[in-house]
Amino acid sequence: xxxxxxxxxxxxxxxxxxxxxxxxxxxxxxxxxxxxxxxxxxxxxxxxxxxxxxxxxxxxxxxxxxxxxxxxxxxxxxxxxxxxxxxxxxxxxxxxxxxxxxxxxxxxxxxxxxxxxxxxxxxxxxxxxxxxxxxxxxxxxxxxxxxxxxxxxxxxxxxxxxxxxxxxxxxxxxxxxxxxxxxxxxxxxxxxxxxxxxxxxxxxxxxxxxxxxxxxxxxxxxxxxxxxxxxxxxxxxxxxxxxxxxxxxxxxxxxxxxxxxxxxxxxxxxxxxxxxxxxxxxxxxxxxxxxxxxxxxxx
Numbered sequence: 001x002x003x004x005x006x007x008x009x010x011x012x013x014x015x016x017x018x019x020x021x022x023x024x025x026x027x028x029x030x031x032x033x034x035x036x037x038x039x040x041x042x043x044x045x046x047x048x049x050x051x052x053x054x055x056x057x058x059x060x061x062x063x064x065x066x067x068x069x070x071x072x073x074x075x076x077x078x079x080x081x082x083x084x085x086x087x088x089x090x091x092x093x094x095x096x097x098x099x100x101x102x103x104x105x106x107x108x109x110x111x112x113x114x115x116x117x118x119x120x121x122x123x124x125x126x127x128x129x130x131x132x133x134x135x136x137x138x139x140x141x142x143x144x145x146x147x148x149x150x151x152x153x154x155x156x157x158x159x160x161x162x163x164x165x166x167x168x169x170x171x172x173x174x175x176x177x178x179x180x181x182x183x184x185x186x187x188x189x190x191x192x193x194x195x196x197x198x199x200x201x202x203x204x205x206x207x208x209x210x211x212x213x214x215x216x217x218x219x220x221x222x223x224x225x226x227x228x229x230x231x232x233x234x235x236x237x238x239x240x241x242x243x244x245x246x247x248x249x250x251x252x253x254x255x256x257x258x259x260x261x262x263x264x265x266x267x268x269x270x271x272x273x274x275x276x277x278x279x280x281x282x283x284x285x286x287x288x289x290x291x292x293x294x295x296x297x298x299x
């Protein structure tokens with residue numbers, strides 16, 4: 001096989017892998033695009049409408065962990081809640097994101113924990129912020145990343161590479177269990193930073209103004225706490241279905257609490273916590289080896 005063919009195949013494999021793992025959560029309805037390619041540029045949120053009440057549809061029973069609150073008051077519109085929530089996210093320096101993502105291709109659930117800087121959600125820069133993310137799969141496989149500004153690092157174990165079907169010639173197969181520094185430009189680790197996860201979930205093409213306007217809201221009790229429940233619906237009826245977002249009703253702090261989509265064993269759930277109080281002081285791993293040509297397909 002020609003070298004150009006090998007490179008093309010591995011590039012396609014890299015894009016497919018990221019899409020498989022995270023596209024459902026962060027780029028629902030963006031046809032053919034995964035996390036790195038999908039979502040588009042973050043849209044400006046400099047103009048914000050205040051939360052106003054309106055009559056909305058009754059909540060569906062898509063989440064087994066929540067119940068209707070029985071409140072007789074009308075909630076704000078879904079559009080208002082989403083606008084205020086994005087404003088809150090953009091003004092908050094850090095967050096912890098954790099939960100599970102269903103991988104349809106392999107019929108397994110990936111566990112994610114990402115903690116650290118949001119890096120400025122309305123900025124396209126990847127230079128700011130410190131964060132750490134861990135992905136784990138059944139059987140003990142794991143992938144860990146640390147981002148310290150423009151320095152991105154990754155560490156994987158053998159089980160991860162086997163389950164994720166990394167190429168036989170992946171340089172990571174000779175470097176399992178050790179920290180590897182990857183190139184900043186087109187970093188395969190950028191996909192897992194909290195900043196990117198939030199940008200590609202709540203901004204740009206993943207959640208357009210048209211989507212927000214047709215996303216109904218209601219009050220719902222989640223784990224004993226009254227929340228806003230917003231059913232995010234794509235205006236273009238793209239594949240991916242409805243995402244359910246729960247948002248805090250605390251005055252002045254409309255923080256996302258939980259995002260859910262899918263059903264049963266194929267459900268994906270991400271929880272957002274410690275807004276403004278998450279850790280973001282990790283150091284660069286000592287003794288990390290540099291690999292200049294590492295791509296997502298090698299992982």
